[in-house]
Amino acid sequence: MPHLESLVLCREAQVSTLQTLFGERNHFSFPSIFIYGHTASGKTYVTQTLLRTLELPHVFVNCVECFTLRLLLEQILNKLSRLSSSEEGCSTEINCETFNDFVRLFKEVTQDENLKNQTVYIVLDKAEYLRDMEANLLPGFLRLQELTDRNVTVLFLSEIIWEKFRPNTGCFEPFVLYFPDYSIGNLQKILCHDHPPEYSADFYAAYINILLGVFYTVCRDLKELRHLAVLNFPKYCEPVVKGEASERDTRKLWKNIEPHLKKAMQTVYLREVSSSQWEKLQKDDTDPGQLKGLSAYTHVELPYYSKFILIAAYLASYNPARTDKRFFLKHHGKIKKTNFLKKHEKTSNHLLGPKPFPLDRLLAILYSIVDSRVAPTANIFSQFPLLISSHTTHSLSRFRAILAWSLLLRPSVSRRPLHAEEPVPPHVRTCVSTRVREAPRIHQAKATCRQSRVRRQGRRPLDAPAQLQGVVAAERAHLPASLAPLCRQETAKPSGFLLSVIRVWASL
Amino acid sequence: MSNRKSKNNLLHGESLLQIQRILRERFCHQIPHSNLFGVQVQYRHLLELLKRTAIHGESNSVLIVGPRGSGKTMLINHALKELMEIEEVSENVLQVYLNGLLQINDKIALKEITRQLHLENVVGDKVFGSFAENFSFLLEALKKGDRTSSCPVIFILDEFDLFAHHKNQTLLYNLFDIAQSAQTPIAVIGLTCRLDILELLEKRVKSRFSHRQIHLMNSFGFPQYVKIFKEQLSLPPEFPDKLFAEKWNQTVQGLSEDKSVREVLLKHFNVSKNLRSLHMLLMLALNRVTASHPLMTAADLMEAAQLCSMDSKANVVHGLSVLEICLIIAMKHLNDIYEEEPFNFQMVYNEFQKFVQRKAHSVYNFEKPVVLKAFEHLQQLELIKPVERTSVNSQREYQLMKLLLDNTQIMNALQKYPNCPTDVRQWATSSLSWL
Numbered sequence: 001m002p003h004l005e006s007l008v009l010c011r012e013a014q015v016s017t018l019q020t021l022f023g024e025r026n027h028f029s030f031p032s033i034f035i036y037g038h039t040a041s042g043k044t045y046v047t048q049t050l051l052r053t054l055e056l057p058h059v060f061v062n063c064v065e066c067f068t069l070r071l072l073l074e075q076i077l078n079k080l081s082r083l084s085s086s087e088e089g090c091s092t093e094i095n096c097e098t099f100n101d102f103v104r105l106f107k108e109v110t111q112d113e114n115l116k117n118q119t120v121y122i123v124l125d126k127a128e129y130l131r132d133m134e135a136n137l138l139p140g141f142l143r144l145q146e147l148t149d150r151n152v153t154v155l156f157l158s159e160i161i162w163e164k165f166r167p168n169t170g171c172f173e174p175f176v177l178y179f180p181d182y183s184i185g186n187l188q189k190i191l192c193h194d195h196p197p198e199y200s201a202d203f204y205a206a207y208i209n210i211l212l213g214v215f216y217t218v219c220r221d222l223k224e225l226r227h228l229a230v231l232n233f234p235k236y237c238e239p240v241v242k243g244e245a246s247e248r249d250t251r252k253l254w255k256n257i258e259p260h261l262k263k264a265m266q267t268v269y270l271r272e273v274s275s276s277q278w279e280k281l282q283k284d285d286t287d288p289g290q291l292k293g294l295s296a297y298t299h300v301e302l303p304y305y306s307k308f309i310l311i312a313a314y315l316a317s318y319n320p321a322r323t324d325k326r327f328f329l330k331h332h333g334k335i336k337k338t339n340f341l342k343k344h345e346k347t348s349n350h351l352l353g354p355k356p357f358p359l360d361r362l363l364a365i366l367y368s369i370v371d372s373r374v375a376p377t378a379n380i381f382s383q384f385p386l387l388i389s390s391h392t393t394h395s396l397s398r399f400r401a402i403l404a405w406s407l408l409l410r411p412s413v414s415r416r417p418l419h420a421e422e423p424v425p426p427h428v429r430t431c432v433s434t435r436v437r438e439a440p441r442i443h444q445a446k447a448t449c450r451q452s453r454v455r456r457q458g459r460r461p462l463d464a465p466a467q468l469q470g471v472v473a474a475e476r477a478h479l480p481a482s483l484a485p486l487c488r489q490e491t492a493k494p495s496g497f498l499l500s501v502i503r504v505w506a507s508l
Numbered sequence: 509m510s511n512r513k514s515k516n517n518l519l520h521g522e523s524l525l526q527i528q529r530i531l532r533e534r535f536c537h538q539i540p541h542s543n544l545f546g547v548q549v550q551y552r553h554l555l556e557l558l559k560r561t562a563i564h565g566e567s568n569s570v571l572i573v574g575p576r577g578s579g580k581t582m583l584i585n586h587a588l589k590e591l592m593e594i595e596e597v598s599e600n601v602l603q604v605y606l607n608g609l610l611q612i613n614d615k616i617a618l619k620e621i622t623r624q625l626h627l628e629n630v631v632g633d634k635v636f637g638s639f640a641e642n643f644s645f646l647l648e649a650l651k652k653g654d655r656t657s658s659c660p661v662i663f664i665l666d667e668f669d670l671f672a673h674h675k676n677q678t679l680l681y682n683l684f685d686i687a688q689s690a691q692t693p694i695a696v697i698g699l700t701c702r703l704d705i706l707e708l709l710e711k712r713v714k715s716r717f718s719h720r721q722i723h724l725m726n727s728f729g730f731p732q733y734v735k736i737f738k739e740q741l742s743l744p745p746e747f748p749d750k751l752f753a754e755k756w757n758q759t760v761q762g763l764s765e766d767k768s769v770r771e772v773l774l775k776h777f778n779v780s781k782n783l784r785s786l787h788m789l790l791m792l793a794l795n796r797v798t799a800s801h802p803l804m805t806a807a808d809l810m811e812a813a814q815l816c817s818m819d820s821k822a823n824v825v826h827g828l829s830v831l832e833i834c835l836i837i838a839m840k841h842l843n844d845i846y847e848e849e850p851f852n853f854q855m856v857y858n859e860f861q862k863f864v865q866r867k868a869h870s871v872y873n874f875e876k877p878v879v880l881k882a883f884e885h886l887q888q889l890e891l892i893k894p895v896e897r898t899s900v901n902s903q904r905e906y907q908l909m910k911l912l913l914d915n916t917q918i919m920n921a922l923q924k925y926p927n928c929p930t931d932v933r934q935w936a937t938s939s940l941s942w943l
Binding site for chain 1: 525528529532533536537575576581607608609610611612616620669670701702784785788791792795796798818820821823824826827828829830831852854855858871872874875877878881882888889890903905906926927
């Protein structure tokens, strides 16, 4: 039907399949139909439009909304009773607690004159949540035609394939229909469909082309693309509005919009900024580099000891406990030249993620890396809560036990190069860089800071005291001579430049 | 000429509607058809049992066991229909239908039995202690006098294995107990798809059960399958438009002898013997019959078979974006190198970066959060799955996952992937970096 085709674009095959499946009003149809496809591929829209246009009696229920058995069943029954008795106005709400009652009440409701000889359709959207509800719900709905002995068809719409739904002992297999994803041509057609009337269709089509060129490799979700198209169109039209370029000046328009779209991918696409912030930014016409997303607010300047605590925590998470004696003791005794890294540690620790550690180990490392004598007073301990994620809202009295369990302190360190607006004190930089860089790669000799005595004995080139001195000295006066070559070497390799970027979640 | 054609079409239209109605009832609504294929022996056995309960007052219990779609419900319905045609039975015998999917515990089951036996007025204000007392009161209420003239009751328990999961299996115990002892004559017929049903029963329930089992094992061969196919599609002789029915039946005969159709049927038969899948195939082929295409052809059946046997995971991979495909290829390489050990996002990102850092591929140099969003989309589609349940305390990037696609599926999907960039495709075939 032509009206339907204009409403539903690029889905002719699926619409015709569904229409033939539904058949005549009073004919039986397949007891259950399972429709799957990617998100935003039109499953909900096509089904709803088709059922409404053909005016078939149907009930549409979303399983995310009705997350318990009772909510789901009652909503179906209430909507059905409203369908059947449309003249009487609002009838009483039906109570239904079990599937058994549902079948019984369903039989009663469909005996009504309006619904008697037609196929009733029950559409369950987001059907993957049915798997998490009671176990008899999914097999029951698949067989609803048989259990109620009425002309009813249940449609399941889902993103997940049917094989993941099947119960263990089997069930009544539904008819599985696939809604294919839109090709790039189809996407263009649909996106061009909602062009604002002030501009020509060609102008908008050129804009959509540019947008798809930037975003198509990353995202094919129609909803996201539509959102991005609507948000960025005013910026695209800006040169035309201001009179700087005509509608056909594609090159100029492209130069204007392209950095904007790239910035959008890092912010609006990731929901780091809200759409209203984005629109405000466009109106203010500031440089897109100035925009600060959500993650920008997680970089804070910490007090002195907190920085050291964080470094100690980082070292404790990424160095295995066996190596502590070697790194952090002044006199660590005779250590054999064994194969330093165990076999399972050969995979870089940075790929496996930080490991938990007990609190006393953290404190021990802390005392060893801070030069001056650190008294274990409340000044130190009070800085811990600041660094702990807000996932755990435990009281301070249980503090130690929690840290001993210690799944908390996991600073994530990114390897981004230094940004201009985030100055990190050089002593922090060197301390982290020397410590962690050396730990896994013990056997590599370092050109600087090695002592020949150490070398002859086959020990690790960087001896602990020398390192500590280096760190402390760096703190007092920026980059003393002995450490300068080391630091220079580190900074020479931008990809290996370690930096502690601390993410602090919302405070307790 | 066109007038006649349109009149033909009109007549056809009417007959086609009729055909659609009849065939849809047959395929979708599972009306018991007259022929029982290969289950004649079991049918007679069952009927004999039911007659003994209904007419002679002998209590019996039997289990009908067979895989899904082998015709258990159809068999019992057929038997009951024939039983009810006997005069002396129809006014005496009561039937109770219970289904394991609906009655999920014994309380609901008891209420349902009460309702189906129309005993609500009797039970009304009586409150009893135990299930057994309640139940025996119900059955007592059916007594019309002495034992020989009380109403036999036939209990049909569908999805019998689900009843075995109830607490203490009370309902089953009481039913079998009454069947064993000399009380009201009842027949308990259980239908289940599990072959190991007897292991699910408790010892005391099993000992009261008569261990009588009827197996429906779909024991027909391919020639019989073709015969069934022909019979299912043929129209019954009572069809009003005799001429069209004759033509239709001839077409069906031709189809059953056609080579390509036989191939399709053989493929279908090799996958699954049961009649439900055959019905789905026929229903799909029936959908293509319209007024302009009034007779079914072999092409219809082949198209229907193709629709039935689609690989759904390949379809899902077809709709992914290029970045997500790159991530899947990175995971494939990780699986090859580390032999199916679970990976996390950080490892996948590393592998992806190795690909990106080759000179020509900087177009894929996306930011890490964008790649993480693509990774999470894959998780949402259930193409990758966490190895253990998500714990709130571990970071998302380091959570171990595994990929639910294997190498052949990935390579097949890549072949069909539209506009796949050549460098991505080359990367998929080998992960060596010097290429």
